Amino acid sequence: MSMTYNFSAGPGVLPSEVITQIKQEFEHNEHTHMSIIEISHRSKKFQKIVSDAEQKLRQLMSIPEDYAVIFLQGGGSTQFEMLPLNLATHKQHVAILDSGNFAAKAAEAVLELGKNVTVLNSTKSIKYQTLPELPSNFNSEKYDYLHIVTNNTIEGATYHQNNLPETDGRLVADMSSNILAEPYDISRFDAIFAGGQKNLGPAGVTVAIIKKDWLSEQDITGVGPMMRYKNHIDKQSMYNTAPVFSIYALNLVLDWVLQQGGVDEMYQRNLAKSKKLYDYLDQSTFYSAPVKSADRSLTNVVFTTGNLEQDKKIAKAAEEEGLFNLSGHRSVGGFRASLYNAQPMAAVDALISYLKKVEKQA
Structure with a gap:
């Protein structure tokens, strides 16, 4: 067997150049002077890695300054809960387009939190072989936000930039499996999240991109400290012990994407x-x-x-x-x-x- 190829949906394939660099630096990084898995997440050297990763992601995705960018743990599944806890605090009602398994799971999480959820449209009956469209009578004022999954990892259907639902309300997107794979106008969204293990790096880190003014309008009384976006933003992703290795590797992947064009x-x-x-x-x-x-x-x-x-x-x-x-x-x-x-x-x-x-x- 001369060559092997990994078609896994996640954790997914990493650039060979990145794997080589990790191997070379694993025991002794010239910047950290020790293994990356040994350094303190509070150290200036690691904080620079986090800062660099944020700036590279902003550059690659053209993220405006009025959006916060943070690196979290817990995967996309934790975001199913953090989003409504932090951003569905006024109407207590979330709208969802059911385009596949992960949209359905997000809806279940909203219900488990005691908030309301309305599935506006679903293509489950046809095995998600096409995308659900936004109903013509959709009234965004009834909901805190509309939740979509841009790329349905299991079923293989995607809201590309040219077929995103048009709404005058707040739009939230799970971009876990196609972030950086195709361009999106970030100003079309009010919050985006993506698990790192599909197209950003190894498992263990999740990216959240949130419009600051929207977050500042929320009443998060009763939300636990670890589940508050604000705490993680205020501490530049260092509110608790960060997933050091995963962020380090993500930073290398972002370098690679920039180098490739x-x-x-x-x-x-x-x-x-x-x-x-x-x-x-x-x-x-x-x-x-x-x-x-x-x-x-x-x-x-x-x-x-x-x-x-x-x-x-x-x-x-x-x-x-x-x-x-x-x-x-x-x-x-x-x-x-x-x-x-x-x-x-x-x-x-x-x-x-x-x-x-x-x-x-x-």
């Missing part, structure tokens, strides 16, 4: 990678990609032969060809090829070559 370059590469794979799947009589063409993800390509048991066998056999983690999520089955920023075109070529071989032998 930024989000615009990542977008062009991701368009090319996903198009090559979708083009093959669409002409195939053996495989099919069920998501509506205009809504298809650039980062998580979902497909199937139509026989889930057969899919499992094909995904397992792919490991012998150096193609790992191709099985779809357990809730849907089939295949899922995650093409995050660090995934090279060579991985797509190797996958298509394998899929062609299987199709020819079928």
Whole structure:
């Protein structure tokens, strides 16, 4: 086996250059003079890493100064709770477009907190093969905010910049699996979050981007100190012990994205990678990609032969060809090829070559 490729949806593939740098610096970093996993999160050296990471993320995403950027723990699942606790304090009511598993989980979390949630539209009945649209009679004044998932990691449908729901109210986005993979106008959103383990770095760090004036309007009486965005913002992500290694690695990934040409370059590469794979799947009589063409993800390509048991066998056999983690999520089955920023075109070529071989032998 000469080359191996990781198609996992998360933790996902990291740039090889970043892994090499981590390996070289792990025991003794020239800036920290000790292993990165030993340094204090309160040290000036680590605080500079955090500051650098924030500025790089601002540059890459063109984040305006009136938005706070913080690095947290707990993953996207914790954000399902922090968001309504901090930002649904007036009307106590959140609107959600149910485009997949993680939108549904966000809705469940709002209910568990004793707040109201309205699922405005859902495409669950058609297995989330297209995106739910915002109803024409949507009244944003009834809700604290509208929650969407830009990229549905499990089901493979995406709200791209050109098909985002139009609302005059507050818009919150879970960008966990396509942050930095394609450009978005940040001014369209009032809060964004993303788990780091898909396209930003290793597991353990979550990015939150929040409009400061909106946050300042909230009544967070009764919200515990660790769950208050303000505390983390005031302490520059150092309110408690930070996920030091994960932020360090994220900072290296941001360097890599900048060196490659930024989000615009990542977008062009991701368009090319996903198009090559979708083009093959669409002409195939053996495989099919069920998501509506205009809504298809650039980062998580979902497909199937139509026989889930057969899919499992094909995904397992792919490991012998150096193609790992191709099985779809357990809730849907089939295949899922995650093409995050660090995934090279060579991985797509190797996958298509394998899929062609299987199709020819079928």
